[in-house]
Amino acid sequence: MDVKKIFKLRAGYQDLLIPFLSIITSLVIGAIIIYASGANVYAAYKGLWQGSFGNARTIAETFVSTTPYILTGLAVAFGFRCGLFNIGAEGQLYAGALAAAYIGYAWRGLPHFIHLPIAIIAGIIAGGIWGAIPGYLKAKTGAHEVINTIMMNHIMIRLTDYLVKNPMLDPKASVPRTAYILKSAYLPKIFPGFRLHWGFILAIIAIFLIYYILFKTKVGFEIRTVGLNQDAARYAGMNISKNFVLAMAISGGLAGLAGAGEVLGLNYNLPAAFVSGFGFDAIAIALLAKSNPFAVFPSAMLWAALRNGAGLMQVRAKISIDLVNIIQAFVIMFIAAPNIVRYLYRIRAEREKAGVLLTKGWGQ
Amino acid sequence: MSKDNHMSEEILSLKGVVKSFPGVLANDHIDFSLKKGEIHTLLGENGAGKTTLMNILYGLYTPDEGEIFIDGQKVIIHSPADALSHGIGMVHQHFMLIPNMSVCENIILGNESKKRGLIDEEQATGRIETLSEKYKFSLNPGDMVKDLPIGMQQKVEILKALYREATVLILDEPTAVLTPQESEELFEILRSLKDEGKSIIFISHKLKEVLEISDIITVLRDGKAIGSVRPDQTDEGHLANMMVGREVILKVHKEKMHKGKPVLEVNDLTVFDRRGVSVVNGINFNVHSGEIYGVAGVQGNGQTELVEALTGLLPFVSGEVIIDGAKIEGDNPREVFERGTAHIPEDRHKYGLVLPYPIRDNLVLCSYYHKPFSKRLALNFPVIIEKSSKLLKEFDIKASSILDITETLSGGNQQKTVVARELGREVKLLIAAQPTRGLDVGSIEYIHKKIVETRDAGCAVLLVSSELDEILSLSDTIGVIYKGQIVKTLSSEEATKEQLGLLMAGILEKT
Numbered sequence: 001m002d003v004k005k006i007f008k009l010r011a012g013y014q015d016l017l018i019p020f021l022s023i024i025t026s027l028v029i030g031a032i033i034i035y036a037s038g039a040n041v042y043a044a045y046k047g048l049w050q051g052s053f054g055n056a057r058t059i060a061e062t063f064v065s066t067t068p069y070i071l072t073g074l075a076v077a078f079g080f081r082c083g084l085f086n087i088g089a090e091g092q093l094y095a096g097a098l099a100a101a102y103i104g105y106a107w108r109g110l111p112h113f114i115h116l117p118i119a120i121i122a123g124i125i126a127g128g129i130w131g132a133i134p135g136y137l138k139a140k141t142g143a144h145e146v147i148n149t150i151m152m153n154h155i156m157i158r159l160t161d162y163l164v165k166n167p168m169l170d171p172k173a174s175v176p177r178t179a180y181i182l183k184s185a186y187l188p189k190i191f192p193g194f195r196l197h198w199g200f201i202l203a204i205i206a207i208f209l210i211y212y213i214l215f216k217t218k219v220g221f222e223i224r225t226v227g228l229n230q231d232a233a234r235y236a237g238m239n240i241s242k243n244f245v246l247a248m249a250i251s252g253g254l255a256g257l258a259g260a261g262e263v264l265g266l267n268y269n270l271p272a273a274f275v276s277g278f279g280f281d282a283i284a285i286a287l288l289a290k291s292n293p294f295a296v297f298p299s300a301m302l303w304a305a306l307r308n309g310a311g312l313m314q315v316r317a318k319i320s321i322d323l324v325n326i327i328q329a330f331v332i333m334f335i336a337a338p339n340i341v342r343y344l345y346r347i348r349a350e351r352e353k354a355g356v357l358l359t360k361g362w363g364q
Numbered sequence: 365m366s367k368d369n370h371m372s373e374e375i376l377s378l379k380g381v382v383k384s385f386p387g388v389l390a391n392d393h394i395d396f397s398l399k400k401g402e403i404h405t406l407l408g409e410n411g412a413g414k415t416t417l418m419n420i421l422y423g424l425y426t427p428d429e430g431e432i433f434i435d436g437q438k439v440i441i442h443s444p445a446d447a448l449s450h451g452i453g454m455v456h457q458h459f460m461l462i463p464n465m466s467v468c469e470n471i472i473l474g475n476e477s478k479k480r481g482l483i484d485e486e487q488a489t490g491r492i493e494t495l496s497e498k499y500k501f502s503l504n505p506g507d508m509v510k511d512l513p514i515g516m517q518q519k520v521e522i523l524k525a526l527y528r529e530a531t532v533l534i535l536d537e538p539t540a541v542l543t544p545q546e547s548e549e550l551f552e553i554l555r556s557l558k559d560e561g562k563s564i565i566f567i568s569h570k571l572k573e574v575l576e577i578s579d580i581i582t583v584l585r586d587g588k589a590i591g592s593v594r595p596d597q598t599d600e601g602h603l604a605n606m607m608v609g610r611e612v613i614l615k616v617h618k619e620k621m622h623k624g625k626p627v628l629e630v631n632d633l634t635v636f637d638r639r640g641v642s643v644v645n646g647i648n649f650n651v652h653s654g655e656i657y658g659v660a661g662v663q664g665n666g667q668t669e670l671v672e673a674l675t676g677l678l679p680f681v682s683g684e685v686i687i688d689g690a691k692i693e694g695d696n697p698r699e700v701f702e703r704g705t706a707h708i709p710e711d712r713h714k715y716g717l718v719l720p721y722p723i724r725d726n727l728v729l730c731s732y733y734h735k736p737f738s739k740r741l742a743l744n745f746p747v748i749i750e751k752s753s754k755l756l757k758e759f760d761i762k763a764s765s766i767l768d769i770t771e772t773l774s775g776g777n778q779q780k781t782v783v784a785r786e787l788g789r790e791v792k793l794l795i796a797a798q799p800t801r802g803l804d805v806g807s808i809e810y811i812h813k814k815i816v817e818t819r820d821a822g823c824a825v826l827l828v829s830s831e832l833d834e835i836l837s838l839s840d841t842i843g844v845i846y847k848g849q850i851v852k853t854l855s856s857e858e859a860t861k862e863q864l865g866l867l868m869a870g871i872l873e874k875t
């Protein structure tokens with residue numbers, strides 16, 4: 001795979017510089033806020049570091065959180081490539097978790113090598129369907145996917161709550177949750193003694209697979225063409241509606257896989273108190289990665305580190321955990337805000353270098 | 365034109381300016397000098413380096429080498445603000461206005477005069493009104509820019525420079541976006557500015573207007589200044605030679621037509637535009653193999669929708685279209701493509717190209733899905749690369765490689781990319797809409813040659829153009845379209861410009 005070429009093609013020097021600078025800048029602003037609140041900046045950041053990369057266990061935990069971030073980040077990025085703003089990764093993740101949990105505890109008597117794949121695929125399909133619905137609505141009625149994916153989130157999160165507390169409730173449990181999945185549906189751990197599971201490997205495979213689909217297949221070519229210029233896609237004989245539905249289905253499938261991974265590799269059941277938030281952070285992750293599948297990895301890792309390190313940071317410097325959220329918010333603001341705005345209002349991106357913009361014109 | 369009033373003092377000069385971009389030498393030791401009260405034209409094909417040179421003068425680029433003198437003093441211009449402080453104003457090829465702001469706000473932006481910390485809009489409005497009146501701009505400072513037609517927006521840009529008291533005005537291809545009437549108006553304004561002693565650098569690649577408006581013309585080619593001539597010492601042919609660097613055939617050469625069987629048959633076709641208005645009203649015509657059928661008409665008589673319907677972009681309301689003997693369903697671009705139809709679309713940025721793609725991907729934009737360009741689900745890159753490299757060479761697209769981003773190509777090379785894709789395979793029918801709009805002389809010549817070659821190879825060609833000269837020089841048969849119908853068909857030998865003009869205006873009777 002000509003990874004290098006793709007990076008050269010799509011990631012200019014500024015594409016790397018700007019995210020880097022915005023991370024640094026937000027850490028600096030975070031430092032100022034910590035200082036202003038009377039806490040020790042050094043202790044806080046040391047806590048953040050140790051909480052995310054301090055020892056083997058925290059590193060493994062960071063990768064545990066990186067896993068769903070990669071998958072949901074890829075989901076949102078894939079939607080972006082087709083010109084779609086999938087805010088619904090959260091709901092799609094829930095759909096995947098629900099389906100995987102159900103298969104995991106209800107289908108008995110299957111060997112591991114059959115039960116686990118079925119549970120995973122069920123998660124992907126459930127997420128895919130949940131994504132495809134707003135895709136279909138957009139294709140057929142023009143209804144904006146942002147509104148519909150948000151609505152689909154609400155529906156799925158409530159639906160999960162209802163199902164887990166009613167038909168799927170494990171009556172023996174002290175808190176509302178589904179029954180435990182069977183051992184035959186477990187995603188195995190990668191290293192004994194650590195919670196890091198094979199979902200991480202699946203996420204890495206997904207990165208390569210999504211890269212391959214986007215840049216090496218007909219489907220990917222169509223999806224990217226639709227994302228960049230719908231008129232040209234139509235001119236070239238591509239079916240725009242089909243691509244909208246397909247892109248949303250694949251996007252939803254990735255988020256569904258994230259949900260399945262959380263259930264099959266980590267929780268082994270689906271509690272009513274299941275809160276992920278991954279699907280929302282994923283929007284920032286995809287933006288930070290500029291929708292490049294490979295860049296989703298470091299971007300997801302950053303989010304995971306911030307999420308995991310926050311606890312120790314709070315303890316060490318006695319500051320509020322909200323501060324980490326503030327830092328995250330700044331990272332998003334610096335890199336993504338202009339992109340979000342441009343995207344939502346379909347404003348053509350202007351070139352960073354004034355010259356290119358100036359010379360690019362009618363008849364030039 | 366008075367050529368001898370106060371035009372002796374040199375107010376600005378560039379000496380030995382060099383500017384390179386990765387892979388291109390955009391400006392190669394260019395000398396340029398501007399005198400007070402003159403209109404000095406920079407003429408050159410797209411990509412010759414005109415905009416680059418002006419961006420250097422305006423402080424947007426730093427030259428690699430070379431010096432700038434203003435009033436005999438050597439200066440270094442770091443930014444547009446610097447340029448303005450030296451009295452240089454620029455109207456860019458692409459306007460730099462903010463659509464959601466008023467004319468007044470746009471003009472004062474970055475140059476607000478303040479009263480107790482607040483923008484003194486009243487004073488600004490007053491000044492804008494005075495200026496607007498003086499130059500007959502008829503601009504209303506309160507109007508929103510987004511509501512103004514392009515021609516007016518351009519005036520806002522000019523006024524913006526005048527408001528900042530520019531004495532040297534740079535206009536980068538101002539007429540590219542204007543109608544002939546608007547261009548005339550612009551020229552009036554330029555003349556009155558000149559009479560007032562302002563100096564103007566006018567950029568264009570259109571020969572006729574350059575001869576009309578300039579006091580002196582400097583020709584750039586491939587980043588070099590080829591020479592300067594006065595309009596009374598030259599003519600279109602000579603300028604074209606200087607621009608392109610070789611003898612340019614402004615006239616199209618073509619052999620006698622060998623007309624074959626009909627390839628495109630259009631019977632009683634009715635098409636609605638996107639608002640549901642009937643714009644093609646039961647049109648009838650045939651195009652035969654070996655024939656160029658030119659559709660002449662004033663813009664807005666259904667040409668655009670006719671082409672879109674024939675190429676599958678708009679559905680038929682009624683009537684039938686037969687391509688190569690078989691009826692087509694319509695509303696399906698791929699169906700038309702698979703019948704061996706090539707389509708050069710009117711709007712190449714909208715339909716013809718995906719600008720952020722490398723050239724390679726645009727060259728297979730329509731054929732990517734079938735063998736040998738893909739195998740089952742995967743794209744077959746070795747074949748795609750081989751084919752696109754071949755097309756790049758064959759159609760003389762100027763780019764460093766097939767991986768160059770299409771957006772960075774000049775308009776002419778972008779259009780060549782479209783033409784290469786469409787004609788780089790076996791075709792029976794070519795539908796070309798406004799194929800040379802906005803292109804430079806060299807590219808126009810090239811595309812005309814290709815269209816004639818296609819016809820000589822036995823293809824049927826439907827040419828739609830609003831350039832009457834283009835229709836007359838290329839077509840074998842001319843159909844005049846008026847209100848969505850062909851009102852007259854005539855052979856190009858018998859057609860005259862005057863007669864076509866009258867038919868296009870709906871004045872001559874149907875026959």
Ligand SMILES: Nc1ncnc2c1ncn2[C@@H]1O[C@H](COP(=O)(O)OP(=O)(O)O)[C@@H](O)[C@H]1O
Nearest residue numbers: 355356359385388390410411412413414415416
């Ligand atoms: N910002 C830029 N980066 C890279 N190449 C550029 C840039 N601006 C212009 N060029 C290249 O420099 C050459 C001259 O361009 P330009 O000055 O825009 O020509 P003109 O205005 O005469 O059409 C072209 O080959 C163009 O592709």
Ligand SMILES: [Mg+2]
Nearest residue numbers: 364414415457
């Ligand atoms: Mg230019």
